[in-house]
């Protein structure tokens with residue numbers, strides 16, 4: 001019998017809300033949105049954790065500009081505070097080496113992380129999801145009960161085709177969907193809004209393509225001052241998060 | 243004993259070159275590049291197959307504008323010709339429904355597809371890879387021996403961090419890397435070129451961000467006339483593909 | 485007739501394994517076909533026969549007297565979320581012809597068309613009876 | 626001391642399972658600890674003891690006389706590419722202290738720091754001895 005699954009509920013018991021930033025599609029801004037969301041909530045005085053579940057393309061640590069932080073061992077592992085956020089990522093253990101994990105190993109590593117991480121009391125745990133609807137998505141649904149999905153897309157048909165699949169799956173499973181964010185908007189287009197409507201998912205608004213965003217990567221203070229962060233905050237102010 | 247693995251080599255025996263379009267990162271243009279590459283090679287008179295291995299976010303069929311095509315049963319399954327390309331994708335079997343497969347199931351489905359697909363004689367089989375370096379990547383390496391990788395990135399630090407991992411893994415395993423393509427270039431930047439140099443990977447060139455690309459999605463003839471396709475062809479003319 | 489491709493995989497594996505084990509004459513192969521994939525046993529057996537005939541004609545006499553035993557293995561699925569276990573056959577009538585055919589070609593299409601009957605989750609495991617499997621090969625060296 | 630978190634997982638699972646099975650007094654629990662994770666058995670046993678003491682003090686007497694048997698399970702890895710199988714211990718000296726510690730926390734870090742000794746592939750399976758496992762629970766209803 002695997003003893004780890006049993007303790008996960010207890011480890012997450014003092015977390016008020018679990019927010020999974022997801023898409024199904026890659027490269028739509030999940031990591032930028034998850035990290036900026038966590039930073040914004042923390043700035044407002046909330047206790048925030050950030051969990052990077054993209055084990056093969058971890059990005060949140062790059063966006064945060066993580067240096068020399070490492071979890072403390074204390075009846076488990078306690079995530080270090082990075083710019084005010086309790087930050088957990090596989091990078092502490094795999095450094096910047098490739099981690100060629102198969103799905104079954106990804107699943108095992110998630111269970112291990114959830115079983116040993118001591119988040120303590122949190123208002124929000126933001127989860128930066130990988131692309132796909134595989135092991136990470138299924139395990140989040142299985143083990144992180146009560147998670148709410150913040151779904152991201154770009155205006156492109158190709159992206160929407162995949163995002164639609166995640167939305168359909170979540171709806172079928174009756175998982176709460178906070179809504180759909182349309183990111184990297186450059187030109188007028190109503191596809192994303194229409195897709196949301198068709199699936200009865202709240203359309204939360206759009207974030208413009210921000211050509212200066214790249215310069216803020218690795219610098220959280222700068223990041224919070226970008227047009228990207230401002231657009232995101234307008235969207236969040238329409239939710240019950242901020 | 244699983245009988246399927248044994249026959250894969252035979253199924254691929256009459257394929258001259260296996261080209262995997264990969265990145266590790268999502269949303270960098272793998273599917274657009276793989277599909278356009280396949281179409282361009284076919285236009286030049288080569289016998290081309292296209293295999294979409296992104297089971298959770300299949301896109302090549304959207305880009306090709308696939309309608310009503312279905313494999314024929316003939317001592318296995320024979321991929322239909324779509325715009326001159328023998329096209330195989332999981333969409334024939336999962337339609338546009340979400341396919342929440344865990345890694346172990348992805349692997350099983352890949353083995354099944356490779357065991358039963360009759361490609362017949364091909365000059366090129368182009369493989370559209372999913373993001374990540376998980377089951378699909380490991381199975382491609384394991385079963386599609388001799389595959390050459392065409393690696394795609396965007397100019398962003400966040401993308402490069404993940405692309406670097408795929409490149410490092412391929413180099414370590416001595417898998418042939420055709421080179422790195424920098425896609426969606428909008429502003430001057432030398433990060434990708436430097437990354438390629440640092441890892442001794444050929445830098446093949448860049449493809450500009452093409453604001454009209456979206457309009458060509460689903461329309462192969464139009465796609466071949468985009469700036470995107472022209473940029474890609476300049477790059478390919480420097481390889482031994484075209 | 486995609487059964488042919490799977491039959492070819494079986495024969496190719498039997499031949500290669502026997503070569504490795506230095507078996508000169510193969511007496512019997514036991515094959516399990518998982519119910520989930522709904523292999524047509526008659527077509528499958530016919531394909532096996534044709535492939536063997538062809539090989540014997542060409543060069544390989546090791547297969548000449550091989551007996552083929554085919555056993556259908558019932559398929560079971562187990563939900564990772566609620567733990568419920570069920571048999572494929574108990575639910576298979578809910579599948580449309582198209583859905584069945586998709587599972588016939590790629591058994592993992594099950595994750596698209598089948599749900600846990602108890603909690604409706606797609607997060608289940610195929611614990612038994614997925615597809616074609618070689619159970620044993622007997623022969624003399 | 627992250628062993629504490631795993632010890633807590635074990636006790637919590639033992640308690641819940643015995644409740645489900647209506648066991649009143651648990652006589653013995655057998656735990657396997659996989660060599661790969663390099664659990665410090667002394668710390669682990671100490672943590673188990675402390676957690677039990679606390680629970681007995683609080684409310685739960687079912688654990689009072691529970692014997693704890695811990696067995697270290699040797700770890701084996703098997704390459705998916707070349708089929709080679711090897712024991713973790715035979716190669717573990719090649720790991721740096723940092724690498725060992727990473728595997729201690731997340732055993733799947735093995736895919737970053739370990740390679741098949743024969744063909745150098747990272748595509749292997751941990752067939753035995755990954756981490757903490759409850760082998761059996763004995764008690765009286």
Ligand SMILES: Nc1ncnc2c1ncn2[C@@H]1O[C@H](COP(=O)(O)OP(=O)(O)O)[C@@H](O)[C@H]1O
Pocket residue numbers: 023025026027028029030031032033059183184185207208209210211213214228268269396398399400401
């Ligand atoms: N609004 C935006 N404007 C400009 N670039 C953006 C925007 N959102 C995201 N990006 C860029 O797009 C790329 C993908 O973002 P990322 O957060 O890594 O996506 P994901 O996590 O979905 O893969 C990154 O290079 C990021 O800097």
Ligand SMILES: Nc1ncnc2c1ncn2[C@@H]1O[C@H](COP(=O)(O)OP(=O)(O)O)[C@@H](O)[C@H]1O
Pocket residue numbers: 026027154156157158159265267268269270271272273274275301425426427449450451452453455456470
């Ligand atoms: N050069 C380009 N100019 C403009 N848009 C592009 C370009 N390359 C790709 N895209 C767009 O970027 C998105 C991601 O491309 P896609 O091929 O789906 O990436 P991947 O397969 O790597 O996930 C799509 O919306 C696509 O239309």
Ligand SMILES: [Mg+2]
Pocket residue numbers: 030031032054057059128129130
């Ligand atoms: Mg990301």
Ligand SMILES: [Mg+2]
Pocket residue numbers: 272273274296299301370371372
């Ligand atoms: Mg793609």
Ligand SMILES: [Mg+2]
Pocket residue numbers: 315485585588
């Ligand atoms: Mg049929």
Ligand SMILES: [Mg+2]
Pocket residue numbers: 073626726
């Ligand atoms: Mg330690």
Ligand code: NI
Pocket residue numbers: 315485486487588
């Ligand atoms: Ni068939």
Ligand code: NI
Pocket residue numbers: 073626627628729
């Ligand atoms: Ni420890």
Ligand SMILES: [Zn+2]
Pocket residue numbers: 563564565566567568600601602603604605
């Ligand atoms: Zn269930």
Ligand SMILES: [Zn+2]
Pocket residue numbers: 704705706707708709741742743744745746
């Ligand atoms: Zn090996």
